[in-house]
Structures are given as C-alpha cells and as structure tokens.
Amino acid sequence: MSIVEIKDVLKSGNLAQKILELEFIAKIYESRLWRASRAFSLISGIHLRKEMRLIGSFLNLGGDELVLDLACGTGLYSWSFADSCSGRTIIGLDLSLAMLRFASKSAKSANLENIFYLQADSHLLPFKNSTFTAVNCTGALHMFSDPIVVLKEVSRVTKPQGKLSLAVLRGETEFSKKIELVLRKLSCGIKFFREDEILTMLENAGFRPVIIYSKRLWMILGGIKGVQGQGGMY
Numbered sequence: 001m002s003i004v005e006i007k008d009v010l011k012s013g014n015l016a017q018k019i020l021e022l023e024f025i026a027k028i029y030e031s032r033l034w035r036a037s038r039a040f041s042l043i044s045g046i047h048l049r050k051e052m053r054l055i056g057s058f059l060n061l062g063g064d065e066l067v068l069d070l071a072c073g074t075g076l077y078s079w080s081f082a083d084s085c086s087g088r089t090i091i092g093l094d095l096s097l098a099m100l101r102f103a104s105k106s107a108k109s110a111n112l113e114n115i116f117y118l119q120a121d122s123h124l125l126p127f128k129n130s131t132f133t134a135v136n137c138t139g140a141l142h143m144f145s146d147p148i149v150v151l152k153e154v155s156r157v158t159k160p161q162g163k164l165s166l167a168v169l170r171g172e173t174e175f176s177k178k179i180e181l182v183l184r185k186l187s188c189g190i191k192f193f194r195e196d197e198i199l200t201m202l203e204n205a206g207f208r209p210v211i212i213y214s215k216r217l218w219m220i221l222g223g224i225k226g227v228q229g230q231g232g233m234y
C-alpha cells in the first residue's frame, strides 16, 4: 500500500469501505489475519467454519437454485455454495473491485464455472423481482449506508418462500456501544444492531426472521420471504 493510498483512506468519509477496496486487504481477508482469525472468533464468539455450517443448514440449498451472495467480498460463501453443487448458480455481488478480482481468480483456479461476479451497489440491485431462491449477506449489512433500503431490495429480488441469511455486528452490550462510538469518531461507517431492531427491520422488509446465533459482537439471522410474524430463536 502506498503512502498516497493510505492518505486517501484516512481522508475518506467511509473508512471501512475504503479499506476493503485495497488489493492488499483482499489478499489477507480470508487468511488467519482477518475473517478466519482467532481475534475474529474471540470477538464474535464463533469460528468462521461454524458460522458457515449454521448458515448452510438454515439455507438448506437444493440442487438447481439461483443464489445471490450479497457483498460477497472475496467470495468465501459464494465458493462454498458453488463447490457443494455444480447445478447451482451463484451470483457474487460486491462494490469493491479488489475483492471481486480476488474472488474471481480463486473461482477460476478451482475451475468453478457456476459462480458469476458482479460489481454493483446493494442499495440498487440490478435484478428483476423474485429472481433468487436464496440470498446470503454476511459481514456487510452493518456497513451499508441504508440497511433498510438494502433489505427491501433483497426482499424484492427474493422469490416468495425464498430464504435470506445474514451475519451482522451485534450491539446489545455496553462494550459494543463503546466500540461503535470509537468507530463513529473515525468515520468508519459501521453500525451495530440490537436483536429487536434487526428483527423488526427484517419483518418490515417482508421476511419472517429467526435468530440463529447471538453472542458477544456477532449475530447470525435467517429470514423466510413472505411469511409474517416474528420467529424468535432458531
């Protein structure tokens, strides 16, 4: 990373997104330095592998679905969905070209031909209504400038009875409030969600929500489109 890049990042209004647009970060993102790190597991209380298992079992994908991995980053989830079934088609969408370049390279080197990557903004999804059987959005809702708009867009592109899986930062504790305050001062553009808040947001977007995991600073949730009523724990 050059000094010019670093200055650019520090000047930016949304520090978190600028960081995720750096090639260097895309390269280390999946490593034990970040998403699969011990520090991440300590903060979230759960290892990435377990998070992936919980989401996999909630989505319970069949053979020939069209799945959207929203804000896919380096394609961790796109990969696992595509690798487990070649008849399934995965669209990985993200704003960061650095992340998408990394994702596309890994899919190519693994000969995964059922993943397609796309650069777009989650607030305005370039898909027709009721396109996807399932949408996954992990580690990203807390970064969006308007998560309510994104959830409505997700609902629009999800088929009736289709599923949504989410992993978000959890803001239930004094500790999380302190971190959120520090991040706000740094103009990081990161929010933490309370359980009741995210459940209501999901319901208002047209999903029946369930909490799959909620501990420390991490929450995993599911939603089924077009079914009313709050779901509670999964």
Ligand SMILES: C[S@@+](CC[C@H](N)C(=O)[O-])C[C@H]1O[C@@H](n2cnc3c(N)ncnc32)[C@H](O)[C@@H]1O
Pocket: 017, 020, 021, 035, 070, 071, 072, 073, 074, 075, 076, 077, 093, 094, 095, 096, 099, 120, 121, 122, 123, 137, 138, 139, 140, 143, 144, 145
């Ligand atoms: C922390 S990463 C999560 C990546 C991946 N989903 C995972 O679980 O590891 C957050 C991703 O959200 C993307 N992102 C942030 N804002 C976005 C937006 N408005 N539209 C699409 N992607 C966005 C970032 O570029 C980044 O790749």
